Amino acid sequence: MNEVIRYSSFVCLIILNQILLATNLWPISPDLFLVHTLIYTTFVNKIPNIYLFIFMGFLIDLFFSNTSVPYTITYFLVGLYLNFSSLKWIQRSLLEQLILIISISFCLNILLFYVNDFSDEMSKRIFINPFLNSMIWVLIFINQRHKWLKNI
Numbered sequence: 001m002n003e004v005i006r007y008s009s010f011v012c013l014i015i016l017n018q019i020l021l022a023t024n025l026w027p028i029s030p031d032l033f034l035v036h037t038l039i040y041t042t043f044v045n046k047i048p049n050i051y052l053f054i055f056m057g058f059l060i061d062l063f064f065s066n067t068s069v070p071y072t073i074t075y076f077l078v079g080l081y082l083n084f085s086s087l088k089w090i091q092r093s094l095l096e097q098l099i100l101i102i103s104i105s106f107c108l109n110i111l112l113f114y115v116n117d118f119s120d121e122m123s124k125r126i127f128i129n130p131f132l133n134s135m136i137w138v139l140i141f142i143n144q145r146h147k148w149l150k151n152i
Helices: 002-022 032-042 050-064 070-083 087-092 094-115 122-151
Strands: none
Touching (some): 002 032, 002 050, 032 050, 032 070, 032 094, 032 122
16 A cells, blocks of 8 residues: 555656646745655655665656656665665754755756756756755654654
8 A cells, every 4th residue: 555655646746746847836846756755754664675766766857857867866866875774863863864855955956957947947946945855854854753752
């Protein structure tokens, strides 16, 4: 059942991302796919295999990129980080996670800027998006901290 929810929410995000692109709200919105990954990894007991991350990144690039580079590389790095660390360790270090989310979002948006021409306001997204992604993670972290503190 977990896999069905993961893939159906992923398809919904593809549709929502197309709507954001069509309404020109995409440059000032958080990256839905990274937020989806963050939310999903907080509610599972076991992190999915790295190949699933690469496959999901490739699918996003297939729908939203001229080349299959930005999301595939980003999801590969996220998958590596999540698979080579323990969940308890991830749940402890908020500052480290914020730095990682900001840096990965910044690099992803720079790659998107060079590869695609989604929006005229893409340069605005390079600076706004990492902070929006990190704010969402802070909300997730604050919401889950009581459950996580019991695990530690």
